[in-house]
Amino acid sequence: MRDSFMEDKTDKVKVDAKIEGRTGEIDFNTLKSGGLIKQRQKDMFTVRLRCPGGRVPLSNLEKIVTVARKYAGDYVHLSFRQSIELPYVDYRNFKAIYNELAENNQKVASCGPRVRVPTACSGCEYNPNGLADTQKMVRLVDEKYFGRDMPHKFKISFSGCPIDCARTSENDLGFQGAVNPEWDEETCIGCRICSKACREGAIESDAQTGKPIYYPEKCLYCADCIRACPTDSWRENIKGWVVRVGGRHGRHPITGHKIAEFVSDEDVPIFIDTITKWYEENGKKYGRTRLGVILQIPEEWNSFIETLRKTLKDKIIEFPKPPSKNEIHS
């Protein structure tokens, strides 16, 4: 079907705002890289805003509404990566929009082959299930890595607990909060509450004493036992991030699997540095190819894990699994 309103993607438009370091005649692909997405309608673009972790301060939200009323359509769209998008923006208004949003330090997002805006759940600050501070990490990643050039798009997400709302296995790199519990026999009153609280069958109660029998291989590290234990006999032993690598969605989704667990906040940037560096050095020869596709090639997977082990030593689990295809069209 040919849409008479569709413009040729190689067309250029004259823009007086600086986008991707360029101004003047800019082609549609460069505009897209700058978070400006061509619509079907002539001269119309969708402006994708940068909302790391899906958190938008009210003052920014007010500013966004003011800008949208002036220059965009009568609604906003929430993107699948938690960002606010303003549809129906005439390219002649880019500069005004950039400037007015900048008054509240609200930035425009980015598309294309680079580190994207990181996503996250609400985290442990106020979510009762949250085990780790996803919003804190998102701010760090957004400041330090956003927009960095990569062989293809590179998506990072943070989930605060094993429910994994931020879908860490579907991102190029995902971090999920986890707590390894430990049990203190001395203070335990054998009440059986932990075995009821555990939804994974990782804790059974001894028929006589009521004291727990723990099966670590079934444990998801969700800390339900710790939260439920009336005597605090279940305690936090070690807390940190489960790291999953190589996931993606799209036409050919890939599931990323665990390569490390109980990684500290301080080690998160080391993981990101090491992984993005490997991808930059080893991904380019494949052209525009996602990390998870490359990691399915056995020799690349071995090189990848070897590189990680050099820096991160035994923080990498003993038998990490490469990403696997998730066939949805067959």
Added chain:
Amino acid sequence: MTEEKIDGSLNLRGVACPINFVKTKLKLETLSEGQVLELIIDDGEPMQNVPRSIKEEGHRITKVEKLSDNSFRLLIMKGGGKGAG
């Protein structure tokens, strides 16, 4: 068996979540700090959720007994926990 001091009692057999917890909470409000509520709840979802919520409210579960009909009897000391989150 040691003698138990009980200041209030609530039988929540057959009462589902989250009504069972709401009723427990309201009952606990009628007691003063340090007093003990005897609570009977069903196995399954109630046992999975109610004890955790009681703890999060800052009360202390001092005893849990399995009853012959598969329900559970809990003794809860008002405000005996480490404080609500």
